[in-house]
Amino acid sequence: MKRTHILVCTGTGCTSAGSFQTRDALLAELEKRGLAGEVEVVETGCMGRCDLGPVSMVHPDGTFYKNVQAAEVPKLVDEHFLKGRAYDKLLPTDPETNHLIKTQADFTFFNRQLRIVRDNCGIIDPEKIDEYIARDGYLALGKVLTGMTPEQVTDEIKASGLRGRGGAGFPTGRKWELMRLAPVNPKYVVCNADEGDPGAFMNRSVLEGDPHSVIEGMAIGAYAMGANRGFIYIRAEYGLAVKRLHIAIEQAYKLGLLGKNLFGTGFDFELEVRIGAGAFVCGEETALMRSVEGRRGQPQPRPPFPAQRGLWGKPTNINNVETWATIRPIILKGAKWFASIGTEKTKGTKVFCLAGKINNTGVAELPFGTTLREMIFEVGGGVPNGKKFKAVQTGGPSGGVIPEQFLDTPVEYETLQKLGSIMGSGGMVVVDEDSCMVDFARFFMEFCCDESCGKCPPCRVGTRQMLNILNRICAGQGELDDIQKLEDLAAMVKDTSLCGLGQTAPNPVLTTLKYFRHEYEAHIMDKRCPARVCRDLLHFEIDEPLCKGCSLCARACPVQTIARVGTQKKFEIHEEKCIHCGACFEVCRFDAVKKTSPGMLVTA
Amino acid sequence: MSHPQIAPNLPYHPSGDQRFAQLDQTMAYYKHEPTALIQILHAAQHSFGYLAPDVLRYIATAMKLPLAHVYGVTTFYNFFSIVPRGKYQIMVCTGTTCHVRGAATVVERLGQQLGVKEHETTKDGLFSLHTARCIGACALAPAITVGDDVYGKLTPDKVPKFCQKDLKKYA
Ligand SMILES: Cc1cc2nc3c(=O)[nH]c(=O)nc-3n(C[C@H](O)[C@H](O)[C@H](O)COP(=O)(O)O)c2cc1C
Ligand code: SF4
Ligand code: SF4
Ligand code: FES
Ligand code: FES
Numbered sequence: 001m002k003r004t005h006i007l008v009c010t011g012t013g014c015t016s017a018g019s020f021q022t023r024d025a026l027l028a029e030l031e032k033r034g035l036a037g038e039v040e041v042v043e044t045g046c047m048g049r050c051d052l053g054p055v056s057m058v059h060p061d062g063t064f065y066k067n068v069q070a071a072e073v074p075k076l077v078d079e080h081f082l083k084g085r086a087y088d089k090l091l092p093t094d095p096e097t098n099h100l101i102k103t104q105a106d107f108t109f110f111n112r113q114l115r116i117v118r119d120n121c122g123i124i125d126p127e128k129i130d131e132y133i134a135r136d137g138y139l140a141l142g143k144v145l146t147g148m149t150p151e152q153v154t155d156e157i158k159a160s161g162l163r164g165r166g167g168a169g170f171p172t173g174r175k176w177e178l179m180r181l182a183p184v185n186p187k188y189v190v191c192n193a194d195e196g197d198p199g200a201f202m203n204r205s206v207l208e209g210d211p212h213s214v215i216e217g218m219a220i221g222a223y224a225m226g227a228n229r230g231f232i233y234i235r236a237e238y239g240l241a242v243k244r245l246h247i248a249i250e251q252a253y254k255l256g257l258l259g260k261n262l263f264g265t266g267f268d269f270e271l272e273v274r275i276g277a278g279a280f281v282c283g284e285e286t287a288l289m290r291s292v293e294g295r296r297g298q299p300q301p302r303p304p305f306p307a308q309r310g311l312w313g314k315p316t317n318i319n320n321v322e323t324w325a326t327i328r329p330i331i332l333k334g335a336k337w338f339a340s341i342g343t344e345k346t347k348g349t350k351v352f353c354l355a356g357k358i359n360n361t362g363v364a365e366l367p368f369g370t371t372l373r374e375m376i377f378e379v380g381g382g383v384p385n386g387k388k389f390k391a392v393q394t395g396g397p398s399g400g401v402i403p404e405q406f407l408d409t410p411v412e413y414e415t416l417q418k419l420g421s422i423m424g425s426g427g428m429v430v431v432d433e434d435s436c437m438v439d440f441a442r443f444f445m446e447f448c449c450d451e452s453c454g455k456c457p458p459c460r461v462g463t464r465q466m467l468n469i470l471n472r473i474c475a476g477q478g479e480l481d482d483i484q485k486l487e488d489l490a491a492m493v494k495d496t497s498l499c500g501l502g503q504t505a506p507n508p509v510l511t512t513l514k515y516f517r518h519e520y521e522a523h524i525m526d527k528r529c530p531a532r533v534c535r536d537l538l539h540f541e542i543d544e545p546l547c548k549g550c551s552l553c554a555r556a557c558p559v560q561t562i563a564r565v566g567t568q569k570k571f572e573i574h575e576e577k578c579i580h581c582g583a584c585f586e587v588c589r590f591d592a593v594k595k596t597s598p599g600m601l602v603t604a
Numbered sequence: 605m606s607h608p609q610i611a612p613n614l615p616y617h618p619s620g621d622q623r624f625a626q627l628d629q630t631m632a633y634y635k636h637e638p639t640a641l642i643q644i645l646h647a648a649q650h651s652f653g654y655l656a657p658d659v660l661r662y663i664a665t666a667m668k669l670p671l672a673h674v675y676g677v678t679t680f681y682n683f684f685s686i687v688p689r690g691k692y693q694i695m696v697c698t699g700t701t702c703h704v705r706g707a708a709t710v711v712e713r714l715g716q717q718l719g720v721k722e723h724e725t726t727k728d729g730l731f732s733l734h735t736a737r738c739i740g741a742c743a744l745a746p747a748i749t750v751g752d753d754v755y756g757k758l759t760p761d762k763v764p765k766f767c768q769k770d771l772k773k774y775a
Contacts, residue, residue: 051743198738277682279680280737296677443703451737583713583761
């Protein structure tokens with residue numbers, strides 16, 4: 001056993017930043033310096049700070065390095081492993097104090113977390129089952145198969161208070177019990193790895209970083225519910241996760257941890273991967289089952305629930321990736337322990353994704369009951385570039401925006417719902433003063449309109465009508481009664497759509513109307529976009545005294561509408577051809593290009 | 605996804621196109637189970653680049669499924685294309701995080717640089733431009749993919765350099 005390990009993240013984020021090259025450089029450099037026998041290079045899944053990638057951590061001292069490009073490796077090896085001191089250049093800085101952060105334990109982003117589900121992520125090599133087993137992997141499955149009855153397992157999950165992490169928060173134990181008692185055979189279990197919410201990548205991080213935890217959870221569930229066949233339905237966009245799942249399943253089969261007669265108990269469990277094909281609605285459980293069956297993924301009315309009539313008409317239990325991955329720790333450490341974490345109504349932890357205008361972007365696992373402020377300003381390190389926080393969007397296209405005055409809300413299913421939003425998959429997208437809330441609502445409406453499966457008219461037509469109105473408002477052609485029309489349509493779509501997609505599609509519009517109505521009014525009445533986002537309402541101008549005549553803007557302008565003022569050195573924008581793309585505004589280094597939304601006098 | 609090896613003595617498509625033989629193998633691997641249709645379409649798109657009418661007809665016949673069903677499933681899912689695309693598809697994520705960080709402008713500027721609009725293919729057939737809904741690299745927003753490669757933090761101002769440098773690698 002080597003005494004020191006250097007863990008290199010090979011999740012999607014870090015590999016896109018070049019972490020495979022980093023790994024190769026490390027192997028070569030350690031060899032060259034004669035350290036290959038002492039320091040082991042371990043490839044891990046996502047460590048949770050993809051924005052700093054490629055990231056790396058040294059064990060056992062816990063030093064955390066960012067931006068470890070291959071070119072930096074010789075210096076890093078020299079400083080850290082030969083001279084025995086941290087290589088300062090690659091240490092992250094605290095956004096608040098500007099101090100260098102030496103170890104993961106000193107990093108607020110990490111030390112505020114409580115890792116139950118992501119316990120192994122970023123620690124073990126997800127492509128090696130031995131490393132999983134070394135950390136008590138498949139111990140829970142063994143314990144269940146050899147020492148517990150299906151009823152005891154279900155009771156344990158019920159007692160833990162675990163609620164589904166896929167969005168609705170339905171008690172998992174109750175769902176399992178219904179399944180267990182269903183008198184029909186065969187039964188199926190399904191893992192929902194469709195993760196369609198934009199801004200959410202927690203399931204991906206678990207599948208890439210610790211695929212066996214999901215497999216083990218499914219095997220335990222299958223035993224508890226009397227199923228012998230399972231499917232993992234995963235979106236096609238997650239290439240690396242698909243690959244690691246295939247490897248993990250193959251390894252588990254080889255060791256007899258999947259397949260026939262597990263642990264010699266006579267229990268069989270076959271597991272297959274099914275790849276989705278890019279339809280958001282397929283995350284909805286009845287649509288998902290149709291897709292697994294190879295059909296168009298259109299939702300079906302419930303009841304009958306999947307536990308009554310699921311895949312091929314047989315009882316089926318669908319849980320989210322994170323729900324499945326939480327089973328193992330509950331079995332190992334007990335329901336009581338799990339129930340001691342979180343809040344009265346919601347037990348345990350949730351993996352959140354912090355993204356958007358936030359300093360510490362990434363994946364963070366926190367107990368339920370953590371407030372939005374703690375998440376965004378402590379773990380997330382606040383809003384970058386001195387900008388002002390405007391709102392946080394939770395729950396994806398089915399969720400809503402939450403403004404500043406509610407930042408002290410403890411996060412759990414019910415509290416977010418009370419604010420008009422939802423928990424959803426746990427995506428948190430932070431927006432600052434530069435985001436326009438009308439544009440934001442328009443964005444989500446466009447998403448839902450595109451992704452509506454078209455089965456029911458209120459969703460198909462209603463979202464289209466709402467989108468048309470929002471487009472009009474953003475283009476400066478909003479009319480006074482548009483807000484009322486939006487509210488009426490929202491109520492209709494919510495009440496009469498068949499599935500969750502339609503029923504929640506109006507949420508972003510309703511919450512922005514509730515908390516940011518003045519922005520709608522500015523667009524409609526003054527033809528002004530206060531955040532300076534909606535293009536048709538913008539005006540670009542060069543402030544002559546500030547212009548240095550460098551010509552950068554003229555070269556950046558895609559429609560060549562910036563030219564010298566007569567024979568002078570300075571430049572000006574010829575308004576008629578300007579398409580308001582903002583290229584000049586971005587390139588000017590002297591702040592000479594002014595972007596404004598002056599508004600127009602409306603003659604009513 | 606793993607594709608079974610092509611066996612030399614299998615009956616194959618009259619055109620002599622070996623990719624049909626490969627498709628036969630994939631269908632056999634799934635025992636021609638209708639429920640595996642989506643997996644088979646994935647494999648077909650992988651080798652043909654897109655799902656042309658004759659490929660869909662071939663699959664329908666081999667799997668004993670109505671062509672209308674195969675066609676209906678294909679067009680339901682965004683991932684499948686029934687028209688030819690570039691050798692490399694450029695997918696610009698237009699998910700929430702990428703949106704608030706300027707994805708719409710990224711699409712526009714890529715289009716300007718490549719001389720194409722969304723869904724169109726460059727004259728040399730190398731790239732086609734598309735948008736996608738969240739590729740799960742939100743921490744790197746704005747994110748795009750070119751073929752299987754992910755590129756992060758591609759803010760609108762970096763697009764020209766990206767086209768002149770990174771995209772050249774695919775030529
Ligand atoms: C439009 C729509 C999309 C959904 N997308 C997902 C998803 O991507 N992942 C997921 O786990 N659940 C998703 N759900 C929720 C599922 O229908 C289902 O409730 C969940 O998978 C159950 O698992 P759980 O009990 O473990 O939460 C979606 C629901 C709707 C209505
Ligand atoms: S609500 Fe929308 S997505 Fe859901 S079934 Fe109806 S049309 Fe399809
Ligand atoms: S980029 Fe700025 S300084 Fe340079 S010519 Fe344009 S406005 Fe003047
Ligand atoms: S992929 Fe490396 S930290 Fe997320
Ligand atoms: S929103 Fe673009 S990668 Fe998720």
